[in-house]
Amino acid sequence: MKKSLVSFAVAVFLGVAMNAQQIKFEEYDLPNGLHVILHQDNTAPVVTTGVMYHVGSKDEVKGRSGFAHFFEHLLFEGTPNIKRGEWFKIVSSNGGQNNANTTSDRTYYYETFPSNNEQLGLWMEAERMRHAVINQIGVDTQREVVKEEKRMRMDNQPYGNLLPAILNNVFTKHPYHWPTIGSMEDLNAAKLDEFLEFYKKYYVPNNATLVVAGDIKPEQTKKWIEDYYGGIPKGVKYDKSFPKDDPITQEKEVTVTDPNIQMPAYLFAYRTPSNKEKDGYVLQMLSSYLSNGKSSVLYKKLIDQEKKALAVQAVNLGMEDASIFAFFAIPMGATSKDTLKADIDAEVKKIQTELISEEDYQKLQNQFENQFVNSNSSIQGIAASLATYNVLMGDTNLINKEIEIYRSITREDLRKAAQKYLNTNQRVIINYVPEKK
Template structure:
């Protein structure tokens, strides 16, 4: 009893801390359409400068997949004023770090420097935006880099193409149909002029959000931003009218083979709403309840107690236009697919007919409070959250409201979401099997 009281007090204290930690920011637009977000935090002498472009794999043309991710590599080649091969040298020699990443919906580049090099980070990202080097030597070099990355991460990795199989079958019309990294054939076929056109089309200020977070003096930062970005011409914005898939109303089963595996895997995948909708938050909590940690429902039952599965997971992938909720299971020994499917379906049925316990509900709330604190515990994390919330969610201030959304999710909401989205006639079953030799 004493331990439970202490735990409740600790949770209450954590809640007070979180409520007190409102993340302050300022945002505005330059005349060329560049959206700027500033967050001042002078507790540590570091600054993150990030630029998120609203271009991802879904913006690619059929037959030219992989272009968005390709630029994540290509735009470190250099600029008009940064020689080829010097980007990383400049960053490291000035005490900084940098990285980039691409999703189906956006591409994000950032540098973190000691705050006395804030101006350098701003200048470098402006160079990338207005004069990134897109020439044949860079394309040829990075094409091989990306192809090798695809071989290492996907083609030669056990279960490396499993998520691609999910995308291929869950979406047939929407460009979420293909993977972010694209195909070898498309990467080989793309010409220099196509890469140059892609850069001109999407790497424009009115398709970008600049975030500067950390030990800054906002008025000085604004002057540098105007100096470096203000004269970059506005580009044409293209409508994102992507074809939509009809609702899944009949269960479909497909088989995919993988030469790199010895054990089969089974996926039960459902198409779900955009991450802008509250149901996406509910499904996040639902997936955590089912398989986050060794005490979760599916792990405890199928892996720990009954030893029917070597691995089992439920995950919710939130995307801008739709979502993916899927169960993934690798059987233990001779366990049949139908056994795993029946057990997973039984847990779904429980969720659809019985409210989760108050204890499990509070555990979920604690998990998401911790997750929120961790994701915004660094300047880099805050910068990424601010940019993501503006570009993909349409509300920068979600950084201060998102936890309240999770807190507002009730046990009844979880039951309703399970009823609405996790029905057999709404899913794709993927039998991911070893390739016969």
């Protein structure tokens, strides 16, 4: 009886939490194609204005990689109405904060202001969209900034080029095979006209979603949006079909060196479907089962019990067109790659042949329920989620119903995904080793 009461209490709590989690929003399109999402929450006097452009590193052409990330920096240079070097000063002097980030699939810019400066945030993002200043001095300045970022985060960082090593070997035809930061050689070779053309091509209203979230009055916000964005000309909508890679049908092994490491790392990477497909969600859950936390399968076996690895992880890198599921391991002491590979393969084989326990399955469901309850805990986070679900997933309301997809995943689904995508003939083995002196 006591157990039933506890279960009932948990169910009631989760039910209340699910209802409380509902994010209300309104969305519509301007005649120029700009998609607008409004979320009103008057509990705190802050407003986030974010614009997500459906352009990432996959939209670049071969020989000109790194443009999308470069624009993440370049578009803070200013506009005819915001002098060079003034962007961040305007934001901070008005009590705000701002940032931008880029992935292979999209670029996102945002400002968060006290709600009495909502209009300022809307105006600044409209300035960026309408007529950002792109000139030689800005290109030269930001090129050096990006070079320094690459040196700090990748070239001089232990294991800093792991992700490029995976991308370059799992993808060969699709532009996912180069990293978001791109090649410095490509950026050095690019001419000003090419940067201007990239801006004209992708930074247009019909390739963007505007999100305004927080302490707003929707009718006033709509009027400001019409005033600032309504007159920005519509751009040409470009096709987003990219070369597809042939299926991996035979195990491939490559070696990549890193001068910044003393211990090797071994990666076993598989190409998997788009994160929009249900199997993308299944694989995300599978990665959590294998390595999320100290009670996970691989951590418990290879680190805690057998002490064969210093680090081990199963990672699901979900992307719009195709994804990557990869195992990463750093051996402990004299543990060989073959030993790590055999142990990881054994755990995969178990999932392929047996259903995970009901207890482990329930723990997984609880983890994802908990993540859902705790997600979108800030206005800034809600704005980013609304934009992401709209631009990359094609359904803004996934912010409320994505948990239903995870709830629908069964133990059989986990087994089928492992059987379908995690076979040894479908992978690339990457030996990431120290560079010989």
